[in-house]
Amino acid sequence: MVRERIRLYFSLIKPLQTGLLLTTGLAGYMSARCPLFNLGTLLEVAGSLFLAISGSTLLNMWWDRDIDAKMGRTCRRPLAAGALSPTETLWVGIALSLLGIGWAWWVFPTYGGLVLAGWFFDVVVYTLWLKRRTCWSIVWGGVAGGMPVLAGRSLGVGHVDAIGILLALAVLLWIPTHIMTFSLRHLEDYQTAGVPTFPARYGAATTRTIISISSLLAAVAITLAAILLGMAWGYLRLLAVLSTGLVILAVGAWFRPTERVNFSLYKYASLYMLAAMLLLAL
């Protein structure tokens, strides 16, 4: 019974997305070259970020359960399918958020402040306020997505710096690739649920162009951050190869846009983000 509930909650926190954001936070912290074997702080970053991100995702799921129930892609999610109680999920979401943000604040106030900002942009600005009003809400979703890496980096160096902002910008630019690809693929679903999307507002061609441009800019931001960070020459070379792969796909998707090319770009961009963050952490 308990095991089943944990499994349901685990699927509700979108483990892949949470894992990727958590990786960016850890990479941001480790990019500061603070003693890598400061395992205690590293575990505190992992724990506090995991709780805060999971909490905000649960609150997002709780608020959007009516939308999820209308969409084929999401109607089997535990809340939409009625496998979990909304009230319980709300309280679990609030509890995880408070624990995560509180823990982060206790570790280091600047770090805690940034984690709180990420939570605020995701839950309040993106989910509660803008998601059902304008397709531009994804920009705020992107800002929220960029906060873990900025928070991690700020904890490592003790303040907000240009490298941290560039890394956050890279994640912000990656988020549209993620969300817009889904909105292209499941446009009818989103329209049925009444969620404003870029493809519905500006058309598929414009959306694909934006996806390509934002992917390119994400690669530029990460590469710049890596150079400023003084990344070892070998890792920089590897990052250049991976960035070239992203640029080729982005240009391909720009000039010969098809759903298949776009979905490939989306998948590669996620892998690229993960690989780039790992390289920054090394």
Place this chain on the structure above:
Amino acid sequence: MVSLTLTSRSNRFVLLLAAALAGWQIAHGLPEGTPLPMVAYTMGFGVLLLACLWLFLMGLEVLEHPLVVVVAALVPLSFSLGLVGEYWPQGMTVFIPFAVVGLIGIAYSRMGKLSSRLGVLMVALVHGVAGLVILGVPVWAVGQGLARPGVLGISAGGAWIGLSGLALLGQRLRWISGKMDDVTRLLPWSLLLTLVFLVIGFNLR
């Protein structure tokens, strides 16, 4: 009906492993002191790395793209260019123009500007010469005492990817009978074996 997916979990794991090997070699195992060979090797391993990742993410459909032939030519050209630059720098004055003209020729033929026979001839010439260089230069370097016998791993890697490329070409041109799956299914393993040979060659030379 030809299956163009790479659904097997082991195939996908093999591709990731091959990509990791290529990535490791790019990050750790290239000669820093010699700019041109380093760039050439980075390109060779880079194309192999991206090929593995794209096959992993997109499946075998990626092989249907018209530019695959051009990109595939980059692998032997890059490695052969690097080897010539490292072990026989005098040969660069001949080999760089050959590589550039060969690559442009292949790209030109893929745009339909050359007859298909001339196009095939161009591909065969570029791959043939580059393959011979990859096979021969390490043997020559060992003979001259310029490298340890481990460098022969590069020859083995070059030979293996050359054979794999021929098998794919033969299958596409129907020189080889049998289902397309028979050859393409082995592609991830073939890439891994190529990279194992190359990594051995680069690190034990």
